[in-house]
Amino acid sequence: MERLYVTHASDAGNLMVTLRFSDDTVQTVDIGDFIRRHPHPQYNKYLNSSLFRRFTIENGNVVWGKNWDLIFPIEQLHAGVLE
Numbered sequence: 001m002e003r004l005y006v007t008h009a010s011d012a013g014n015l016m017v018t019l020r021f022s023d024d025t026v027q028t029v030d031i032g033d034f035i036r037r038h039p040h041p042q043y044n045k046y047l048n049s050s051l052f053r054r055f056t057i058e059n060g061n062v063v064w065g066k067n068w069d070l071i072f073p074i075e076q077l078h079a080g081v082l083e
Contacts, residue, residue, distance in 0.1 A: 002022065002023075003022070003060070004021055004022055004060075004074055004075070005021065005022045005059075005060025005061065005074065006019050006020070006021060006022075006057050006061055006062050006074070006077070007020050007021060007022055007057075008020040008057075009055060009057055009062045011052075011053045011055075012028050014030075014032060015030065015031050015032025015033075015035070015046075015047065015052055016028055016029060016030045016031060016032065017029055017031060017055065017062060019062060019077055021074075021077075021078055022060070025078060027077065027078060027079075027080045028080070029072075029077055029080055029082065030082075031046070031052070031070075031072075031082070032047065032052075033082070034072075034082040035047055042069050042070070043069070043070055045069075046069075046070055051064075052064070060074070061074055061077075062077070
């Protein structure tokens, strides 16, 4: 099985991202819901939509912050459910 990775990410509004994966699956994931359910000073700042929109794709994953403050397992993003 080939490695799964994010090929494109866009802001879907309301702290959600739409992701396209290497297998051409497209998934919209509610990141804001995860942050609200798991409050942490490192994550809470991304409830600010202007900071949230600064995500990048690095090594095939969508990340927030210079030091990857916020990152999720690719399998969870692909399924659209963050645990």
